[in-house]
Amino acid sequence: xxxxPIAMYEVRFHGRGGQGAVTAANILAIAAVKxxxxxxxFPFFGVERRGAxxxxxxxxxxxxxxLRMNVYSPxxxxxxxxxxxxxxxxxxxxxxxxxxxxxxxxxPEDFEFSGYKIATVNATEIALKHKLGSxxxxxxxxxxxxxxxxxxxxxxxxxxxxxxxxNAPAKREENALAAKDAYEQTILRW
Numbered sequence: 467x468x469x470x471p472i473a474m475y476e477v478r479f480h481g482r483g484g485q486g487a488v489t490a491a492n493i494l495a496i497a498a499v500k501x502x503x504x505x506x507x508f509p510f511f512g513v514e515r516r517g518a519x520x521x522x523x524x525x526x527x528x529x530x531x532x533l534r535m536n537v538y539s540p541x542x543x544x545x546x547x548x549x550x551x552x553x554x555x556x557x558x559x560x561x562x563x564x565x566x567x568x569x570x571x572x573x574p575e576d577f578e579f580s581g582y583k584i585a586t587v588n589a590t591e592i593a594l595k596h597k598l599g600s601x602x603x604x605x606x607x608x609x610x611x612x613x614x615x616x617x618x619x620x621x622x623x624x625x626x627x628x629x630x631x632x633n634a635p636a637k638r639e640e641n642a643l644a645a646k647d648a649y650e651q652t653i654l655r656w
Contacts, residue, residue: 486607
């Protein structure tokens with residue numbers, strides 16, 4: 467049933483309103499369930515407006531999840547908008563040796579995060595290529611899920627793509643292709 471045994475794995479997504487962080491957390495949970503895991507996803511909103519910082523969370527486990535609280539010590543942090551790193555401490559609570567996946571054109575070695583593993587992908591460029599969102603506000607959530615699958619590996623890309631095809635609010639095939647492209651283009655620094 468489970469291809470990759472895991473203990474509870476907790477993920478925190480950082481994005482801005484309108485970028486799809488909440489949808490990404492939900493689709494990741496759906497993909498995990500499709501793969502045979504238990505999962506939950508939920509958002510945390512501050513000021514609810516387009517462009518405001520948003521957090522969303524996903525938990526994945528091999529057994530039923532009874533926790534009903536925010537994720538305070540994630541195993542991985544996913545950053546949909548790199549400008550958030552200037553105003554939000556994305557490493558807050560991140561476990562030692564945790565993974566940070568960043569939507570950026572920069573390389574992992576361009577970041578100074580001591581004690582963490584870094585992965586980068588230009589999800590913005592991929593979203594624009596597939597015409598997801600607009601030129602001014604590309605929607606990068608499905609691309610970042612492809613990067614997540616490559617870097618973390620506990621939810622395989624085929625389940626991510628299937629969940630996207632069934633649950634993306636629009637342009638399902640384009641979103642699935644964006645995830646596949648990001649999976650191939652993600653750069654890791656361990």
